[in-house]
Amino acid sequence: MANQRPLIPFYAVVDVSYSMSGDKIEAANKVFQEVANTLAVNPVVNDKLRFSLVSFSDDAKSIVPLCDMSTFVGPLPTLTVEGGTDFGACFEFLRTQIDKDVSQLQTDPFRVFRPAVFFLSDGQPTDTGWETKFAELITYDKATGVGNKNHPIVVPFGVEDADQATMEHLVQPIGKSRCYMMSSGSKAAEAIKHMAEILVMSALSSGTSGAFTLPPVSGSGSGGQLTAVGPAEAVVIDDDYLD
DSSP states (O other): OTTSEEEEEEEEEEEOSGGGTTHHHHHHHHHHHHHHHHHHTOHHHHHHEEEEEEEESSSEEEEEEEEOGGGOOSSOOOOOOOSOOOHHHHHHHHHHHHHHHHHHHTTSSEEEBOOEEEEEESSOOSSSSHHHHHHHHHOEETTTTEEOTTOOEEEEEEOTTOOHHHHHHTOBSTTTSOEEEEOTTOOHHHHHHHHHHHHHHHHHHHHHHSSEEEOOGGGSOSSSOEEEESOSSOEEEOSOBOO
16 A cells, blocks of 8 residues: 555546536636646646546536546537526436446555545536435445445535535535635636646646645635635645545
8 A cells, every 4th residue: 555656536527517508618618728738748747646527417427537638539519508506416427437437446456535626616406305415425434334434525616606615515625625706796607717726736736745735815716716724724635545
């Protein structure tokens, strides 16, 4: 185990419900292509991080399966708007997909770190019972082994009509991670761009340190389009490898 290289799976999860039409989905397509391009040319990141892009609406799907972005060929598939905002379907998909991905990574010479999910939504969930699906995704008792062993870190981003209480409910681990809400007077497209900046800075810091890292609030991107809720200092989670 000591000779295995640390590896952190990163998932960017994007709401593509109908309310994301127009500038928001255009901004998401542009900035996540830029994220992919930045990660692809950074050898430090590619040595210690794998990236996936997931979309969700009435259901969820992998737009870019978890991979080393330096090996990804061509532009990202285009995100297109669909229907509702089914949080439960998204969380259920993530649990299944993360399990598959971690199992595959653990067959390689890596010590897999707890996955990180950057979750973007512009509205409130249209389904009921999503809280149960979320609990099944993130709940794990290490002492007893009960729950989801591959439970992810979650960093939620709320823009436009997203409810702050709902977004704060998604923060994992509580007291360590943080959520971001679109600042008053800001534009959603600019806030999405700011989210991408934070994701890239987190990826670069995590790749350098080999542990999941969020930048301090004062250094988390430019423009003030998002307001952070949670610890202002840099977040480092360096003691949570998967067995």
